Amino acid sequence: MNIVRNEKLIRRNSRIAQFTMLGGLVVLGAGMVISFRYQDQYALSLGALMTGFILSQIGIYFSNRWGRRPRPDELLDQALKGLDSKYTLYHYTAPNSHLLVGPSGLWILIPYYQRGRFTYENGRWKQRGGNLYLKIFAQESLGRPDLEILGETENLQNYLGKRLPDGIVPEIRAALVFTHPKAEIDIDPETQPPAEAIALGKLKDLVRKSAKTKALSLEKVKLVQDAILPPE
Secondary structure, X not given: OEEEEOHHHHHHHHHHHHHHHXXXXXXXXXXXXXHHHOOOOHHHHHHHHHHHHHHHHHHHHHHHHHHOOOOHHHHHHHHHOOOOOOOEEEEEEOOEEEEEEEOOEEEEEEEEOOOEEEEEEOXXXXXXXXXXXXXXXXXXXXXXXXXXXXHHHHHHHHHHHOOOOOOOOOOXXXXXXXXXXXXXXXXXXXXXXXXXXXXXXXXXXXXXXXXXXXXXXXXXXXXXXXXXOOOO
């Protein structure tokens, strides 16, 4: 398997993660000191606490993607290790954060490090369980994967539509890849979510299975791979 990675972006965002996390802790600490020692400075204390919280949330966002080792791109590399050279895995390269192109087709991979039980009901993904403290201070919420999938898919369609010779974009599929070892996926087989939801360890099997049932010709694979620009 070939891997194309935007190392420059990773290094930059890793530094942002470090600075925002550290800055958030410092400002939060300052806000706590002010609240206890200078109780008349309520507005200053509240402003510092709010600023520190915002910085820490930005730090969590960047740290989850570019600061924690192994990073999401490294986890996906490990999970898909063993695929042959007909596959190319793109990390932080336009137009998606993680994109696999090969005989199994075009797969937008969206990693989630959240823990808990994940279901899909009434057109929405839901997260149950997990630690409330971690949800607030150490990890992101599940958010709206349905909207993220829609946006990622549209970006890829528009990107390839302008670059493929005939303008015809192959079918695009998406997978929510839960990388946390304590993530539990519980989706009714009769439901039809807009994307696969799968544990990290089962991702390669999904890709290989789709290559047998919905294979993409090597000619189209090459066209798509040539259309995706390398990172600057």
